[in-house]
Amino acid sequence: MLEVSSLNKVYRSGAREVEALRDLTFTVDSGELVCLVGPSGCGKTTLLRCIAGLLEPSGGKVRLDGREVSGPPPGLAMVFQEYGRSLFPWMSVRDNVELPLKQKKITRHRRATLVEQALDAVGLAGTESAYPWQLSGGMQQRVAIARAVAYEPSTLLMDEPFAAVDAQTRADLEDLVRALWQRLEVTVLFITHDIDEAVYLGQRVLMLSSSPTVVQDEITVDLPAARDQLHTRADPRFTELRTHVYEQIQAAKLQPGGANASS
Amino acid sequence: MLEVSSLNKVYRSGAREVEALRDLTFTVDSGELVCLVGPSGCGKTTLLRCIAGLLEPSGGKVRLDGREVSGPPPGLAMVFQEYGRSLFPWMSVRDNVELPLKQKKITRHRRATLVEQALDAVGLAGTESAYPWQLSGGMQQRVAIARAVAYEPSTLLMDEPFAAVDAQTRADLEDLVRALWQRLEVTVLFITHDIDEAVYLGQRVLMLSSSPTVVQDEITVDLPAARDQLHTRADPRFTELRTHVYEQIQAAKLQPGGANASS
Amino acid sequence: GSDGGSGGDTDAGGVDQVKVGVIPIVDVAPIYLGQQKGFFKNRNIELTMESGQGGAAIVPGVVSGQFQFGFSNFTSLLIAQTKNVPIKTVANGVASTGEQGKDFGAVMVKADSPIRTAADLVGKKVSVNTLENIGDTTVRESVRKAGGDPKNINFVEVPFANAPAALEEGQVDAVWVVEPSLTQVKAAGGRMVASNYVDAAPNLSVAAYFTSAKLAGEDADLVKRFTEAINESLTYADGHPDEVRGVLGSYTKIDEKTRAELTLPKWPTEINKESVDTLAKLGGQDGIFDGATPDVAKLLP
Amino acid sequence: MTRGAGLLGVAGLAGLLVLVEALPRLGLVNDDYLPPTSRIAAALGDELVTGEFWRAVGDTLTGWAIGLLIAVAAGVVVGILIGAVPVLRAATASTIEFLRPIPSVALIPLAVLLYGTDLGSTLLLVVYAAFWQVLVQVLYGVADVDPIADETARSFRFGPWARVRHVLWPTALPYVFTGVRLAASVALVLAVTAELVIGAPGLGKSIAVAQTSGAVPLMYALIAVTGLLGVGINLAARMFERRSLAWHQSVRGEVPA
Amino acid sequence: MKRVAYVLGLPLVLFAAWYVLSAGSESFYAPPLSKILESFGKTWTLDRLTADVVPSLLRLTAGYAVAAVLGVAVGVTIGLNRWVRATVEPVLEFFRAVPPPVLVPVIILFAGIGDGMKVIVIAFGCVWPVLLNTVEGVRAVDSIQIDTARAYGIGGPALIGRVILPAASPQIAAGLRQALSIAIILMVISEMFAASNGLGFTIVQFQRSFAIPEMWSGIILLGLLGFVLSLLFRLAEGRALRWYHGLREAQRRS
Numbered sequence A, B: 001m002l003e004v005s006s007l008n009k010v011y012r013s014g015a016r017e018v019e020a021l022r023d024l025t026f027t028v029d030s031g032e033l034v035c036l037v038g039p040s041g042c043g044k045t046t047l048l049r050c051i052a053g054l055l056e057p058s059g060g061k062v063r064l065d066g067r068e069v070s071g072p073p074p075g076l077a078m079v080f081q082e083y084g085r086s087l088f089p090w091m092s093v094r095d096n097v098e099l100p101l102k103q104k105k106i107t108r109h110r111r112a113t114l115v116e117q118a119l120d121a122v123g124l125a126g127t128e129s130a131y132p133w134q135l136s137g138g139m140q141q142r143v144a145i146a147r148a149v150a151y152e153p154s155t156l157l158m159d160e161p162f163a164a165v166d167a168q169t170r171a172d173l174e175d176l177v178r179a180l181w182q183r184l185e186v187t188v189l190f191i192t193h194d195i196d197e198a199v200y201l202g203q204r205v206l207m208l209s210s211s212p213t214v215v216q217d218e219i220t221v222d223l224p225a226a227r228d229q230l231h232t233r234a235d236p237r238f239t240e241l242r243t244h245v246y247e248q249i250q251a252a253k254l255q256p257g258g259a260n261a262s263s
Numbered sequence C: 001g002s003d004g005g006s007g008g009d010t011d012a013g014g015v016d017q018v019k020v021g022v023i024p025i026v027d028v029a030p031i032y033l034g035q036q037k038g039f040f041k042n043r044n045i046e047l048t049m050e051s052g053q054g055g056a057a058i059v060p061g062v063v064s065g066q067f068q069f070g071f072s073n074f075t076s077l078l079i080a081q082t083k084n085v086p087i088k089t090v091a092n093g094v095a096s097t098g099e100q101g102k103d104f105g106a107v108m109v110k111a112d113s114p115i116r117t118a119a120d121l122v123g124k125k126v127s128v129n130t131l132e133n134i135g136d137t138t139v140r141e142s143v144r145k146a147g148g149d150p151k152n153i154n155f156v157e158v159p160f161a162n163a164p165a166a167l168e169e170g171q172v173d174a175v176w177v178v179e180p181s182l183t184q185v186k187a188a189g190g191r192m193v194a195s196n197y198v199d200a201a202p203n204l205s206v207a208a209y210f211t212s213a214k215l216a217g218e219d220a221d222l223v224k225r226f227t228e229a230i231n232e233s234l235t236y237a238d239g240h241p242d243e244v245r246g247v248l249g250s251y252t253k254i255d256e257k258t259r260a261e262l263t264l265p266k267w268p269t270e271i272n273k274e275s276v277d278t279l280a281k282l283g284g285q286d287g288i289f290d291g292a293t294p295d296v297a298k299l300l301p
Numbered sequence D: 001m002t003r004g005a006g007l008l009g010v011a012g013l014a015g016l017l018v019l020v021e022a023l024p025r026l027g028l029v030n031d032d033y034l035p036p037t038s039r040i041a042a043a044l045g046d047e048l049v050t051g052e053f054w055r056a057v058g059d060t061l062t063g064w065a066i067g068l069l070i071a072v073a074a075g076v077v078v079g080i081l082i083g084a085v086p087v088l089r090a091a092t093a094s095t096i097e098f099l100r101p102i103p104s105v106a107l108i109p110l111a112v113l114l115y116g117t118d119l120g121s122t123l124l125l126v127v128y129a130a131f132w133q134v135l136v137q138v139l140y141g142v143a144d145v146d147p148i149a150d151e152t153a154r155s156f157r158f159g160p161w162a163r164v165r166h167v168l169w170p171t172a173l174p175y176v177f178t179g180v181r182l183a184a185s186v187a188l189v190l191a192v193t194a195e196l197v198i199g200a201p202g203l204g205k206s207i208a209v210a211q212t213s214g215a216v217p218l219m220y221a222l223i224a225v226t227g228l229l230g231v232g233i234n235l236a237a238r239m240f241e242r243r244s245l246a247w248h249q250s251v252r253g254e255v256p257a
Numbered sequence E: 001m002k003r004v005a006y007v008l009g010l011p012l013v014l015f016a017a018w019y020v021l022s023a024g025s026e027s028f029y030a031p032p033l034s035k036i037l038e039s040f041g042k043t044w045t046l047d048r049l050t051a052d053v054v055p056s057l058l059r060l061t062a063g064y065a066v067a068a069v070l071g072v073a074v075g076v077t078i079g080l081n082r083w084v085r086a087t088v089e090p091v092l093e094f095f096r097a098v099p100p101p102v103l104v105p106v107i108i109l110f111a112g113i114g115d116g117m118k119v120i121v122i123a124f125g126c127v128w129p130v131l132l133n134t135v136e137g138v139r140a141v142d143s144i145q146i147d148t149a150r151a152y153g154i155g156g157p158a159l160i161g162r163v164i165l166p167a168a169s170p171q172i173a174a175g176l177r178q179a180l181s182i183a184i185i186l187m188v189i190s191e192m193f194a195a196s197n198g199l200g201f202t203i204v205q206f207q208r209s210f211a212i213p214e215m216w217s218g219i220i221l222l223g224l225l226g227f228v229l230s231l232l233f234r235l236a237e238g239r240a241l242r243w244y245h246g247l248r249e250a251q252r253r254s
Ligand SMILES: Nc1ncnc2c1ncn2[C@@H]1O[C@H](COP(=O)(O)OP(=O)(O)OP(=O)(O)O)[C@@H](O)[C@H]1O
Pocket: A011, A012, A013, A018, A019, A020, A038, A039, A040, A041, A042, A043, A044, A045, A046, A047, A081, A211, B133, B134, B135, B136, B137, B138, B139, B164, B165, B166, E250, E251
């Protein structure tokens, strides 16, 4: 169970002061898959960093399974928006994926299996020995995803993880994330700009207002749990939900600070 | 007029050898707006780099307005896929956008106007004095776009330029690119993974096969020149075209080397 | 090494291991010759020469007992004495020949220089190897004797080895050099204007071997044997100039022609106390003792 | 490419030799003080056959290698420790800046006091001078860690050691290489200088003897040997660097795309 | 307040330790710190500062400036062109390995024995860290940044001034930092030859004339000088590389 309560974050540097998050409160149950959408620059990445314990909030609290987050909690994996910079250029693709597993003290044999499976699942079999900078943008992003998937985390934070891949691969990866989530009962927080993706993937979609940021709205995606690209997207309920989300986002852009803003 | 003839590119490094482009031939008329789609890792970025004269092809030729490209041709602007790394972290947002204009020997006054307009157009008014690394991913990408737009290029190459922005901003930017194209009669080559976007933007859509890469197919987008987000996307012809593209891409993924592969 | 300067290591046969800090120049030829001749071995001394580039390395070595003996010029020793460095001379080192124009050190100018006598050095740029040391104090005395005012000589520091080039290139007007640089300057057509050691005092004692006060007190026997051996070496060297020229080839790289030509110094066994007093007086005049007066008697054996 | 580079390097050195031959021959400098290459080479030839020369080279290289090893090991360990722990960095900064500009040569009396003319003296001076080179480079290298890379490691709960091993060290490595290359030549310079001034056996002492003896060609020959040792050391460092930095931007560029 | 404690804390502890440990020292060459401090005040009077320290500082400044400009200029040239690098690197390595003390005679041949010689010796010795770091920094510039510049027609001086130098500046700063303390060291070494004034000359002269407490006080002065100069350097660096430190620390600060 992930609880975010009155989270506030102000970036200060010299004269510039940016209130990235004003007052965020929401909870995510254990094993839930929640998608986050919001205008560009509204503070989604900031929020994810706070949840991962990488950034100290200016106010408010983040609790994971009852404990307050002060550093990265165990069993957490994160796919960074800056996928290119989050891969280590001095390691081959395989080593990049394998390293966190070593840190987790997984046996060599199991590691090899996990790495192979993960790279296979993201369609990168055969590039194990290449360096990340020898890969295309989309391939780099998939390495970052493979790294998180192979880690078998209990909490998975993903920051626009499919931004650089083509439509077909994206669909495959969406199904991969849902499969992983169902198999391991991971708590997933998923940031995306693709509204269809948010509705297709999530059990719930949280919509953030533009900066200063609050939770603008949230909907529960009442589509059946068994989803597939063809049928789910054709479902009239799907279209209804995505239209709702779309409207909310447009509203968010037009009226910053959101309706629920408490200030 | 941009002519690409039997372009071939092989990356060699140590034991690894990747044939990124096998045999690409196509032309883009002056003032045409062409979208490029293709599976992740198929060589789109490689192609764009060859056209921009940043990468030497292993075989074949690129000609721009009759002259063979050997270095970056004048009047060319490019938005890199690695937008984060293509901004200079030691310069403010304003300086980043202004620098190429200085090189173009544009007067100070005009520069100020262009920079302001461009930043305004991408929705970044007010961040002029921030450093790029103080911005969110989507904002950084928009700075890169503003830089290209302010440059008023005669050839514009864009590599997945809207990957990191939200749906609403994306739509606005799409219209911005079309407006710029119509106003300045720029030749635009636009890489995207979003099939709808490709059809909405382009006069033509080129589909690349997966690696080793050839031109898999191309369609002319016979939608009216005056497009807008609401009506164009609702047009049945739009849906037809996007379905066609989608099918071709799926075919490309399944059968690498494409139907036209000459080898 | 030994701790605390107690006469070096003594092995089973009663042979003392002795390290001597020397500067590898002509002046110390006798000790090398004496070593070859077995003068030290005869007195149960196993000698090792440690070469340093001057007092900076040798005096601390002797004071700390890393070396049992060292070699240094008297002016440096006098300075050390005024600062109460605990050292004591044990034997003479080297002395001037006492002959005008035929000494092993001299002030040289270019052949076409307007400088004729030492008095002409006034207002000129003169190089010495070390400022505020034996070089400039004795050169000042030469000038004084020639009737010039030594206050206005512009001394600059140039190592002996570089002095010939500095003179040739006109970077200085005159150089004070000792052998073998002296022969080099002569070969390049240099002209002598003063024999500063001779001007300073008749038969000037230039340098000496010394030891730490501690060793002198604790191992008088070793010091005695060393002094005897050195004295024997000095006498032998004085009597056998050809052998001296020969031994120079073993520890220096002076070429044969120069070795044959260079002027050898004198190696008397007695320290000329009056000349040391003179050096002390000259140094005092030039203010290199910081106002103190060296106690010559305390320094000498 | 590598062979081409090697040839170019040889060409560069050859150019230097020709210049030194030409300067005195053309009368631009007095050949008594800067003899032409041929005379220097002849002096070197005579020297090469003596055992004394090779002993001197061996002595110098021993002092150099041991000193460098100590300095690099200490510099890297201390640098990473200080660099990675902000409190330590703040607390030691002023002391480091205070100690760094103290010239090794000023420590000569101290060295002689402690070790006489033994290897210890040379080592003290070599280590003191070379240590700072490595340390400062490591400090800058540690500061160069990409925040995103570091956050990635933290998010996967890498322990402090794993972060040093997998993130900090590879980032700092190019800086460390520069530091080692700087330190290698500073160590050589100091080894020779120590021998020169203190008289510890080695090339420096030979140079000093040649200098005081007015044996000018021999002196230049020995200086040239010192320089060539430096070239050799750098060559080895470069090769090692190319191997271990294959991933780095600077080495990537070596392979024409 | 806390910063002052950080700056002064460790040095004070070390000096205190030195003071206590050396208090009863009998050794001639390692006198008690109390004696050294006592002589410090007596030795470094205003007269002496103007007569010896000021000329030294002028030479230092000139030599350092020459080294910085030359190091960066040559470094950029070498870093950008691998053929140039291949050609001149061995020659540079050759000179780098030659100890300045033995090179002084050669430099005297060409530059005389005046201040010019000393400036050259300082520049010669401290150009290497700048040069090496510039070469490495330039070689490590992100290829995407260079591509960006080239795509926008930014070439020649603008490419170097606006992209390559700023991108390499963190590493260049590392080199300049190194060079600063080496410059001080070489100031001392250069003043050991053919000098008649200067801080280095004075220290060497103290050493030769067995004025040991004075010599140590000179060494302390050198340390202080280095500390002050590095403080100035840090200020300048903090200003010039504000973007860099901001970028590195943005995420770390809360
Ligand atoms: N290091 C920083 N220093 C100062 N301001 C920052 C910093 N990082 C982010 N910001 C500001 O905080 C706000 C939120 O940034 P954040 O990266 O969280 O947005 P985002 O929702 O992830 O946007 P995007 O969808 O474009 O990635 C932005 O206005 C940005 O300018």
